Amino acid sequence: MGCSFSGLNALYDTVGGGGGDVWVNDYRFRVLRRLGDAGPACSSVLLVKEVVAAAASSDGTAGAEPGAAGIARKKGIHPSHISADGTYALKKVLVQSDQHLELVRQEIRVSSQFSHPNLLPLLEHAIVAVKGVQDGSQNHEAYLLFPVHLDGTLQDVTKTMLEKKEFFPTITVLQIFRQLCSGLKHMHSFDPPYAHNGVKPDNVLITQRKEQSHLAILMDFESAGPARKTIRSQAEALQLQEWASEHCSAHYRPPELWECPSYADIDERTDIWSVGCTLYSMM
Structure with missing residues (x-):
């Protein structure tokens, strides 16, 4: 599975402690709170909840349960990795250089190959091109989506x-x-x-x-x-x-x-x- 680029990144700049929405390719998530750092200082982990578009039910009312659509429909994801309440862990990486970008791509390539109950599965990912705020240079941000385990390490x-x-x-x-x-x-x-x-x-x-x-x-x-x-x-x-x-x-x-x-x-x-x-x- 290769890295994918998403054009839906206008809202990414608002992601911080909570309250903003973020798109990872075709999937939309609401940021609930920050869980902590991941690895280097340029990485953080956010608790997010999937926002699923409302769908009309058989009685004509609108509404959809988390997990009824969205990421749950993606092929290759084991049902045990789909959250019942729509919450997931989203790793956000601020890419610092071309070398760092290649390391992120390597992480995605490697982790995408594993399917085992004792290895954390990568559910979705996106690498997004963003412009620097001050000098207008082009940088990248990476978003990696995982099942969430709140009991800690x-x-x-x-x-x-x-x-x-x-x-x-x-x-x-x-x-x-x-x-x-x-x-x-x-x-x-x-x-x-x-x-x-x-x-x-x-x-x-x-x-x-x-x-x-x-x-x-x-x-x-x-x-x-x-x-x-x-x-x-x-x-x-x-x-x-x-x-x-x-x-x-x-x-x-x-x-x-x-x-x-x-x-x-x-x-x-x-x-x-x-x-x-x-x-x-x-x-």
Whole structure:
């Protein structure tokens, strides 16, 4: 799935803390509030609700329930990812440069390939050309739509529990760990395999379900890409280390990305180290 450009961007400039409307291609959403930042300072996540055009019912009255039309009709979206009340998470990225634009496109290309219950699905996306306010230069904004999970990340849940001097039961730790491994196995099963490169508690969404185990979903594919890299010189090793220092959190970075040998074959096992560190953080 490639990147698409939308001409319906006149209202995008009003998007802030809430109250404005935003179009993502043919789908209209009302911004309810800001959920937080995502990755670099130029990215934010908004809680939005789909605005579905009213349709005449059989008795002649107008009205449509959220999810009855709009994004729910898009092919390829699993019904479990359609919100019952029409709310979603919208990631807004202010693109800073041509290089940044290519990274956003890469994130869209990679995340669009995955279909797994423990990987956050990309429901819709748009990259919009906008003019600079001061100098009139052309910039871009990207909008990525995801299902919303308001219980927070594993980092959020763990922090709250520690403040109460509470800990996950062993069975819950293992259930979360198993789900993360399942999601990574799906990424690693591609030919060539993909590595997430950012597995950490901040990138794991947790949904607490009544009378069921916690649902763990791996998100944020900004750093994801082909897992296997061939290093055959000191220059290539230093280049990989520099990339890792910018994209991989220090506490979850594998040893081969800290001090890469000048002759090495890097592969998807980098994720195994990171998910192991994530397991340790829950214990």
